[in-house]
Structure formats: structure tokens, C-alpha cells
Amino acid sequence: MNLLEDWKTLRFGVEIEFIGGEPEKLELLPGWNMALDERQIDESGAESGSELQAPPLRWEERDQIREMLERLRQQGATANWSCGLHVHVELARYGESILIPLLEAALQSQHALSTLLDMSPHRLLFCPMLPADRVDEFRLTGDPAAIRNSGRPQSHRFGVNIRPWFEIGTVEIRFANGSMEEEEVVRVVELCLRFVAAVGAGIKLPDEPVMLAAALGAPFQGYPTRTDPPRWQQERIWLEELLIPLLAPLVEPLVPGGEIHHIVPEPAGIAVYVEAKDDSLSRFHFRPVSGSWELCPEVEIDESLG
Structure with missing residues (x-):
């Protein structure tokens, strides 16, 4: 079987992020999962929607994606700038021997792949480019920690992410923008x-994007289009980047080895969300005092400000 047909025999999963709808009430097809703790951000800044996760599917089963998207749309769910689309591809056929070639292919083609998918620039926070030194370290050690981005854990998964191999036997490709249109979603799956x-x-x-599409026999157009975040979201990210170095020393004793995931302004201070090494998320409330910050453990944080 040649390459142009062989890709259809690989199993895949897809993670569809969305806002709105009623995710806790959505009727799911067998094997599908709604990750209710994976919330997105709507246009008001509130947490919204969820992440719909497909079971391992074969290409001939892709109509399940159409069915689930239709159910979401009927609930009023949509995709916005805060949403992404992640595709997992099963690696059982190749085994561990494909990991280094995947990382090398990412180094060679990740910019072309993200450009082909028309990835919104602000999404780099969630799917950064893989650096060569991480590949070198993984080649020497085989340690999954070598390919975990640190320092900004909203982006600890690279755009071409082989860490799921060690848990569920897949590689995850994270560059695509969010979409509720089945043709766009399936086109992303095909490319991956x-x-x-x-x-x-x-x-x-x-x-180069056009050459990459040609080499893969994949469509050059028709992927989910980029959507820029609103000005207030950009300002929130700028504020986070300024505050993280100041607050990191205060957070370390609270969650040893943890890293600040995101920060949300509150009427009486700020809510700081901290991700632990096991990916669990804790939250703390700080308020400014003279020359420093004070932890306020009794303050209840408003979830709607996400």
C-alpha cells in the first residue's frame, strides 16, 4: 500500500474545543467524552464551553465527527479565538522507533505545518515550536521530561507533541484553530x-507550506481560519507576563515545583492559578500590600471570571 492510501489505516482521535452550548447535557456517541474541566473563554471573559474528545476512530468512522458537531451546534455551541483543535494519531504500527523521526520532522516542517493550518499567532502560547536542544536531549536520554516545555505551562505541550506516546500511544498535533465545521475538522485530521x-x-x-501540502498529497486550503483575540485578552496576557516573575517566588512554597498557569484580576486583588507537576490546578488569591503581595486564603474566587 502506498503513502497516499496508507494514512487512511491509522487510527486517530480529535479534541474539539468550543464555547457556549450545554456540554454537561450533550448526548454523546459511545466512547466519546466531554472534558468538563477543560473550559474556554467567551467574548465576555467568562469561562465557557468545554472540550469534546473522540475515542480512537478509523477514517471510515469519521462521520461520527459530523454527528457530534451537529449536536453541539444545535445547543448553540461555537468556536472562537480561545478554541483549538487537537488531533491524536495512534503510533502502534510504528512503535517507539518513530519518536525521533517525528521530532526531526517537526524541527524541519513545524513552521510550514502551522502556516498551512493558518494558526493564529496568539495560539503559540498553547502550542510552541519545538526547539532543537530539546530534541537533542531526548535523543540522548529518552526522558519524556526533555520534551516538556517549562516556564509557561499553558504551553508545556509543543505543537508536535510526542508526550502522549508514553501514556496513550499517540502523537498529538496541536496547531489547528478551533472549528465547528465538519469539513474543516476532517481536513485537519487528514493532514495530520x-x-x-x-x-x-x-x-x-x-x-514550505505549499511544498509540504504537495509532498503529503494534502489540501492546501480549507482549514479552520484564524481569529484574533480581543484587545482585553491581549492585555490580560501582557499583564500575566509582567506578574509571573514577581509572583513565582511566592507560589513555589505553596505548590513545590509548580508553575503559574494563568492570572485573573479580581476586585480585591488577583486570582493566581498554579499547575503542579501532575498537571493538577490550584488557585490562590493575592492582594497588593506595601512593596509586596499578601496571600488571602479565605477569599472565594469567582469562577465566572476564568
């Missing part, structure tokens, strides 16, 4: 399947 199949076949991939 073709990418992994090409790496598995030992094909050297180009670093």
Missing part, C-alpha cells in the same frame, strides 16, 4: 494522518 504516515514511511518533508 498524512503527516504521520509520511514520517513513518521515511519521507523527508519540506519546510
Whole structure:
């Protein structure tokens, strides 16, 4: 079987982020999961929606995506700038031997792949580019920690993320923008399947979007379009970047080894969300005092400000 057909035999999963709807009430097809703790941000700044997760699917089962998207749309769910689309591709056929080739392919083609998918620039926070030194470290040690981005854990998963191999046997490709349109979602799935199949076949991939699409036999257009975040969201991120270095020393004793995930302004201070090494999330309320910050453990944080 040649490459142009081989990709159809790989199993895949897809994670669809959305806002609105009634995710806790959505009727799910067998095997599908609603990650109710994976919330997105609506246009008012409130937490909204969820992340819909498919079970391992075969290409001929992709109509399940259409069905689930239709159910979401009927509830009024949509995708906005805060939403992404992640595709997991099963690596059982190749085994561990494909991990280094996948990382090398990412170094070669990740910019072309993200450009082909028209990734919104602000999404780099959630799917940063893989640096060469991490690949070198993983090649030497085989340690999954080598390919975990630290310092800004909203982005600890690189855009081409092989860490799921060690948990569920997949590679995750995270660059796509969110979408509620089945043709766009399925087109992203196809591109990711073709990418992994090409790496598995030992094909050297180009670093230019049009050439990459041609090499993979994938569509060049028709992927989810980018949507820029509102000004207030950009300002929130700028504020976080300024505050994180100041608050990190105060957070370390509270969650040893943890890192600040995000910060939300509150009427009486700020809510600081801290991610532990096991990916669990804790929250703390701080208020400014003369020359420093004071922890206020008794203050109840308003979840709607997410």
C-alpha cells in the first residue's frame, strides 16, 4: 500500500474545543467524552464551553465527527479565538522507533505545518515550536521530561507533541484553530494522518507550506481560519507576563515545583492559578500590600471570571 492510501489505516482521535452550548447535557456517541474541566473563554471573559474528545476512530468512522458537531451546534455551541483543535494519531504500527523521526520532522516542517493550518499567532502560547536542544536531549536520554516545555505551562505541550506516546500511544498535533465545521475538522485530521504516515514511511518533508501540502498529497486550503483575540485578552496576557516573575517566588512554597498557569484580576486583588507537576490546578488569591503581595486564603474566587 502506498503513502497516499496508507494514512487512511491509522487510527486517530480529535479534541474539539468550543464555547457556549450545554456540554454537561450533550448526548454523546459511545466512547466519546466531554472534558468538563477543560473550559474556554467567551467574548465576555467568562469561562465557557468545554472540550469534546473522540475515542480512537478509523477514517471510515469519521462521520461520527459530523454527528457530534451537529449536536453541539444545535445547543448553540461555537468556536472562537480561545478554541483549538487537537488531533491524536495512534503510533502502534510504528512503535517507539518513530519518536525521533517525528521530532526531526517537526524541527524541519513545524513552521510550514502551522502556516498551512493558518494558526493564529496568539495560539503559540498553547502550542510552541519545538526547539532543537530539546530534541537533542531526548535523543540522548529518552526522558519524556526533555520534551516538556517549562516556564509557561499553558504551553508545556509543543505543537508536535510526542508526550502522549508514553501514556496513550499517540502523537498529538496541536496547531489547528478551533472549528465547528465538519469539513474543516476532517481536513485537519487528514493532514495530520498524512503527516504521520509520511514520517513513518521515511519521507523527508519540506519546510514550505505549499511544498509540504504537495509532498503529503494534502489540501492546501480549507482549514479552520484564524481569529484574533480581543484587545482585553491581549492585555490580560501582557499583564500575566509582567506578574509571573514577581509572583513565582511566592507560589513555589505553596505548590513545590509548580508553575503559574494563568492570572485573573479580581476586585480585591488577583486570582493566581498554579499547575503542579501532575498537571493538577490550584488557585490562590493575592492582594497588593506595601512593596509586596499578601496571600488571602479565605477569599472565594469567582469562577465566572476564568
